[in-house]
Amino acid sequence: MTHSTIRTGVFGASGYAGLDLIEILTGHPQVELVFATSGTYAGQPVPGTDLHYIPPAEADLSAVQAVFLALPHKASAPVAARAAAGGVKVLDLSADLRLDSPAVYETWYDTPHPCPELLPVPYGLVEVNRARLAGASMVAVPGCYPTCTLLGLYPLLRDGLLQDGAPVIVDAKSGVSGAGREPKPHTHFVEVFGNFSPYAPGRSHRHVGEIEQEIAKLDASTGPLIFTPHLLPVDRGLMSSIYVTLGTGFTSDEAQALYEQTYAAEPLVRVLPPGQQATLRHVVRNNTCAISLTPVTAQHLHITSVIDNLRKGAAGQAVQNFNLMFGFDETTALL
Amino acid sequence: MTHSTIRTGVFGASGYAGLDLIEILTGHPQVELVFATSGTYAGQPVPGTDLHYIPPAEADLSAVQAVFLALPHKASAPVAARAAAGGVKVLDLSADLRLDSPAVYETWYDTPHPCPELLPVPYGLVEVNRARLAGASMVAVPGCYPTCTLLGLYPLLRDGLLQDGAPVIVDAKSGVSGAGREPKPHTHFVEVFGNFSPYAPGRSHRHVGEIEQEIAKLDASTGPLIFTPHLLPVDRGLMSSIYVTLGTGFTSDEAQALYEQTYAAEPLVRVLPPGQQATLRHVVRNNTCAISLTPVTAQHLHITSVIDNLRKGAAGQAVQNFNLMFGFDETTALL
Amino acid sequence: MTHSTIRTGVFGASGYAGLDLIEILTGHPQVELVFATSGTYAGQPVPGTDLHYIPPAEADLSAVQAVFLALPHKASAPVAARAAAGGVKVLDLSADLRLDSPAVYETWYDTPHPCPELLPVPYGLVEVNRARLAGASMVAVPGCYPTCTLLGLYPLLRDGLLQDGAPVIVDAKSGVSGAGREPKPHTHFVEVFGNFSPYAPGRSHRHVGEIEQEIAKLDASTGPLIFTPHLLPVDRGLMSSIYVTLGTGFTSDEAQALYEQTYAAEPLVRVLPPGQQATLRHVVRNNTCAISLTPVTAQHLHITSVIDNLRKGAAGQAVQNFNLMFGFDETTALL
C-alpha cells in the first residue's frame, strides 16, 4: 500500500449495492479495504478479496479513515454518527441523511429520524453540488430514482425554464436489483419473468420526497412531481422517462444545446446526439448517466435519463463522492 | 361442421398475430378454417390444424364467407377490396383501413392509399363502436397501442372530462412480438435481453395518427398526444401508462366509479379495484384489457391500461369483431 | 352442477402446482370445486373462482369426494390418511406416497415416513400403469423429473433393450417454478437472470430414488442412474436429456419406430418425427410430453423428453389420474 492509501470499511457489503462497492473499491488504487460487514453472510469470503465478512458489531471504526454505509435506513445513521465522532469520513448510501429535515424524514419513512443532529448533510449529486462535496466529511449518497431524475432535469431547473406550477411527470422503470437482495414474493423469478408492473404509484414512493426537496432548491416554482416507478424484468438498469412543459421564452428545440453545454465537461454524464435514444444498454455495468432529448411540441419536451441503479445510482456515485472528499481524480476506478 | 359454421380464411397466418388467430379460430365452434396463407412458410403445416400454408395467390376467396387479413399495410387493402367485391366479410388487422382519410394515411405511411375507395371503414374498437360493428361487412381492427390507449381514455373522452387543450401523455411499452416475426437487428435476442429502449418517440410512431383520429371523434377539444413507445424484454404484453389533466368539475377520485360503471357490462375489459395496479400478468395470453386508476392530485390522474398485444391488441379483438359481425356471442372462443 | 359432478377440494392451492390445478379444474365440466386451502394466502380470493382460500385446518373432508394434495412432503400423507379414512379419493402430488418402502423414503427424505401404513400406493404414471390406476382410490402423482425421464425411457425399459449394467445418464433442466413459490435466495430474479446452474448433482437429488424404483420395476438389470438437474432461467418447462447404451440385438435407428408404436395411442405423449428436436416450446402450458430421438452411434441413443413441470409434471398429470379414477375421458380438461 502506498503512502496515500485510504483505509476503508464497507458496512452492508453483501447486498447488491454493497457487492458493487466491493468490486469498484478492489480496483481503486488509493483504497485499502479493511473490513466488509454482513449480518447474513458473516464468515463467508468477500468476493474478489482476501477478506471474510464480519458482523457489523465487530467492525473496528478506529482502523479506518472512511466508511461506506450500504445499510437499511434507520440502521445507517447511528453508524454514521459513531464514525463521524471518531473522525472517520462517511459515505451513506441509505436514505437516512438525504432529507434535510427530520420532520420530512418522519413523513416519508414513518419513523422518527434516528440521529436528527446529523442533518443536514451535503447531498452527493456531484454534477449539481460538486463545490459543497469536495473535502466534505459526510455525504448523503442520492437514491437511484432521484439521481436519474434530477440529472435529467437539472439544466432546466437551474435555468428556471419549466412552466411555473406545471407538473413534472416521471414514468420510471427499474431492474430488480433495486428491490434488494433479500428474497421477497415480488422478486421471485417466476413473478417477474415475462411481467412488467407499476408499484408505489401516485406519489407514494419514498423517493418523491427526496426528488421534490432537491427540485425545490433549484427552482421553487416547479409544479408537483407525478412519479410512477415500474419493475422491469432485468437485473440492473433504471430509466426515468420525463415529460415536462416549458415556460415561455424557451422552446424544446433549444434543449439539446443547453444539455450538451451543461454536461460538456462532466466525465460521467453523456448527452446523446439528436435522434439517438438513451437505453439501459448505454449504462448497465458502467458508472455513467446517459440522457436523450426529444422535442415533442415547442412547449413539451420528453427526456430519457438512464443509469445503472447499482452504479451511478448507488456504488459508483458513492465512490465518485469518495474521490472528491479525498481529493483524488473524481473518476478514479470509475471509467 | 354444423349448419351455422362460417367458412373462414386467414391471410398472413404465419406472423405472430396470424398464429394467435389460428389458435383462437381452431377453438371457435362456429368457424371452419378453410385456408391459411403464408409467403414465407408455404407448404409447411399450420400449427394445431390439418392444413398446410398456401401462398396468398392460391387462396380461393370464393370458398369462404369471411377473411382475416394479418398482412403488412399496403398489401392488405387490395385483398380486402377483392374479398368485399365477392361478398366476403373482411376483418383487416393491418393499418390500411383504420384511418378514415386517404390523405392522413399518406401522411403517416409515406405512400398513397392502395384502395381509397374503401374508406372509411367501421373502426373495430368494440367497447366504443359496438353499434356500428354488429353486422358490418368490413372492419378495421384497431392497432395494439390504439386499443390499449383508447380503452384507457374512453370514459373520460366520452364525457368530456379532460382539460381542454391539455396534452395526453402516454408512456407505452410493448413486448417484442409487436415488432413482427421477420428477424431484424433490433429483435435479435442479444439486443433485447437485459435492455429496455424507447423507439419512435416524439409523435413519430404511426399509431399517433390513429389514436388522435379516434380521440377527436370522442372529444375534439383534447390537447396533443405525447406518445412514446418502448421495447420491453418480454415476448408479449403491452402497457399504456397514461397521464392526464382533468377539467374543472371532475376530480381524480371520481374516476374509479366512472370507469367501473362504463365497463361494468363489458366482458373483455376489467377495471381493477382501487389500490391494485394493472400488470402484464393480468392479460398475457388472454383476450381482455385491464385498467387501474391512480389519483395523483385532484386534477391529475394516472391510468394504467394493459393488453396482450397479440390478443386484445390484434387476434382476439379481430375475433370479437367477427363474432359481432356474424351475430355470435361476442366472447365466443375468447374466454 | 350436473348429476355426475365430483365435489373436489385442493390442499396447497396457492403454490405453483396448486394454481395450475385450480386453473385446470375450473375448466373441468365434471368438477365442482368445494374448497382450496392455503396457509399463506388464507382469506384471499382463489384466482378464476368465487372461492377464498381457507386454512387447511378448516377444510371439511366430509364435503368432498376427492382431494388433490399439493402440499409439502411429510405434511401430505397425514391428510391423505384422513381423507382415505373418510372414503375420499386422494391424488397426492407430494413425494409422500411415491416410494413403495418407508425405509427408502427415510433414506431420501431424512425423516421417518409419516404414515407407513399407506404404502405402497399406485404410481400415477398413466402411460405405464394405466390398468392399476383406473378406479384406484389413492394415487401417488409422480414427480416432475421422474415423469419426464421415465416417459423418455419407458419403451426401452419395457422391452429390455438397454445394455445390462450400463449407466443411464440424465442431464436435466427445469424452470424456476419447480423450486416452489416460497421466496428463497436461489429463486431471486437477480440470481437466476442470465445464469444457468447445476444443483443437487451426483445422485443427491431426491428424485433419484423415485426414478430408480420405477426403472427397476421395468428392467431390473439397468445400470446406475447418473442424474444432474439444472436451474433454467425460464418460469416453466423441464427437459430430460437422456443418454443410453443399447444392448445387442437393437440399434439406435430402430428406436423411432419403437417409440412411435408405443405411444401411438397416447393422447398426451407426442413422439416427434425424425430430425425434429423436442424443446420447451412444445409443452409449456399444455399437458403433454414430447419426445425426440437421436441415434448417435448404432449403440448410443440420445433421447430428449420435455414436459411442463407444472402440467404433465404435476397438475395436468394429477387431473389425468383423476379422470381415470372416476371413469371420465382421460383427457377431459387437458386438451
Add this chain to the structure above:
Amino acid sequence: MTHSTIRTGVFGASGYAGLDLIEILTGHPQVELVFATSGTYAGQPVPGTDLHYIPPAEADLSAVQAVFLALPHKASAPVAARAAAGGVKVLDLSADLRLDSPAVYETWYDTPHPCPELLPVPYGLVEVNRARLAGASMVAVPGCYPTCTLLGLYPLLRDGLLQDGAPVIVDAKSGVSGAGREPKPHTHFVEVFGNFSPYAPGRSHRHVGEIEQEIAKLDASTGPLIFTPHLLPVDRGLMSSIYVTLGTGFTSDEAQALYEQTYAAEPLVRVLPPGQQATLRHVVRNNTCAISLTPVTAQHLHITSVIDNLRKGAAGQAVQNFNLMFGFDETTALL
C-alpha cells in the same frame, strides 16, 4: 504510444466476438488499434474508440504487425494468408485454421479448404499447447465448445485415465451470442424467450471434428464423442456438462486433486472446491474457465466446465494467445 506497442488490426470487428475483442484491446496497454473492419457497419463509429469501421478491402495490412480475424469461415483463411505473406502475425478466430487436415475440414464444412497450404497451424488452447504458441506467427484460436470441453477433459486425457473406447458424453449449452449477430429466425427474441432447445445433435455439430482431433492428440484410445449443444435463453455464457467413465486404477474421488494440481498455476482456469458447482455466473464477462467435479460412482465422473463464449471462448483467448506470441504477460488486459 510506447516503444513496445503493437500496431494491430481487427477484421470482423462488428460481430459479437469482434466487439468483445475491441473492448479488450482498447484496454490493452501494448496495443495500438489501427483499424477495425466491418462489411455491415462500415462508416459507423467503433465503440469505445476514435475509429470508424472500414470495409475489409480497405484495410492496410502493411500498417499493422498483428491482425485478429473474427470473420466467417472460408472468408478468414485468405486474409490470414495475405497477412502472413506480409509478415503480419495472425490470430484467427474462425474455424479455418483449426483442423490440421484439409480433408477433415472439407468433411465438416462442406467446402474445399480455401488455403490448404497454411495447415497445420498451432492450436491456441493455451493451457494445453503453451510451448508451441509462444512466439508463433499464426494461431488458430479454438472454438467456444472445444475450449470449454477440452479444458474440462484435459487432465484425464493427458494422463490416460479414461476407460478405453468408452464414449465421452457432452451435454452443452450456449448463450445466443454464440449464434452470431446477423438476425435469423432462431435468434429472434420471441423464439428464444422462455424456450430451451437442442440443435445440431448426434455428432452433426461442426465442433465435433475439432474436439475429437484434439482429444485424439492427447489420448488416442478415447471412445466416441457424444455431443449435443443447446440454445440457452441468455446472451452469453457456455457450459459443457461432461460425463465420463474412468479406467481401472483411478477413481472419481481422485479427480479433484488431479485437476487442482493441473491447473494450480493457470491464471485463467479455476477449479472450484468440492461441493461448489460451476455456473455461468462464474465466468460471464470475464476471461476465465471454471470447472467443478462431481464423483457420481467410483467409475463415473461428472465434470461441469463453463466459459463466456465470447471471452475465454473467443476474444479473451485470442488476446491470451496474442500476449504469448508477443512475449507480454499472458494475462495482460484479461484480469
